[in-house]
Amino acid sequence: MVQMHVVDVVRNTGGMETEDMQSAQEGVPAHVDELLQQLDHSRGTTLVPPGTVILAATPIGNTADASARLFALLERADIVAAEDTRRLYDLANRLGAHVSGKVIAYHDHNERNKADGLLDEVAQGASVLVVSDAGMPTINDPGLAIVRRAIERGIPVTCAPGPSAVLDALALSGLPTDRFCYEGFLPRKHAERMQRLRALRAEQRTMVFYETLHRIADSMDDLLAVFGPGRPMALCRELTKDYEEIRRGGIGKIRQSVIDDPPRGELVLVIGGADNETAAREDPNVLGVDELAVLSMKRSQSQGARIKDSIAQIVAEHPLPDGSFANRKEIYAAVLALRDGTR
Secondary structure, three states: OHHHHHHHHOOOOOOOOHHHHHHHHHHOHHHHHHHHHHHHHHHOOOOOOOOEEEEEOEOOOOHHHOOHHHHHHHHHOOEEEEOOHHHHHHHHHHHOOOOOOEEEEOOOOOHHHHHHHHHHHHHOOOEEEEEOOOEOOOOOOOOHHHHHHHHHHOOOEEEEOOOOHHHHHHHHHOOOOOOEEEEEEOOOOHHHHHHHHHOOOOOOOEEEEEEOHHHHHHHHHHHHHHHOOOOEEEEEEOOOOOOOEEEEEEHHHHHHHHHHOOOOOOEEEEEOOOOHHHHHHHOOOOOOHHHHHHHHHHHHHHHOOOHHHHHHHHHHHOOOOOOOOOOHHHHHHHHHHHHHOOO
């Protein structure tokens, strides 16, 4: 019943007009506490466990996705640690929830310093709710520091699950979901991004990335260079919002769509894993410096090429497991030693 009530308060992704919101909020306090008590009793669970850290997922775009448990936590938690306190109160207002507990700012720049103080409160019996601006705390958002310290101190931690851009994109992509890996944001710099992607060339699980609007064109160029035009993918934008869009196809097709019709909004990229043939071909059987030197000498002799050019070719063909390359100077030194008979 509470979930239906919350959804009725917010009927669309953009919220509602101020007058409608005020009207909805005025109607909430008369019912919500009784409804939440019924929910507590009927399910035989404690919505807000005392002496516990609770990580709660917040809507990623559509306020109506807020759960009844999130509503109860916002109303009842003793302390709410929020990534952005203004966004917290905005969400509470849209839900018609009254945040009665103490609210503190808990973000990337202060979470390590704040963690133990919050856990001291939990040790005394307080319930501490941790929320980020959107989605689940710790997933590219603050929260990991307090979870780790709570584990170290033996303090209970639980989750109130909810919306997830990663899982939504994966489910809508049409790509295999039985095995997948989440890779977070792609690196900002081209060289680092290429290194990360090269390390994933033989990855057979479906891969999920976040990316920003101002880097999507460059990232699509790099995806094309590493995985080729035919590797299947999905570009997901504005998930759960009115302008949600899923672009599916090969990397080459999606790259062209980004050029022709640049996407707007928040982006999630889902990339298909390598097939068995590709994985076998790309699997980096790591070779030592001497082995690379021998291959370089053979390449130089067979093609009549300069040894330094052959070394460059061999190194490029044998990336290390992390996507980086062996040191060409070391290989050249090994070639000289092999020629002199000192190796």
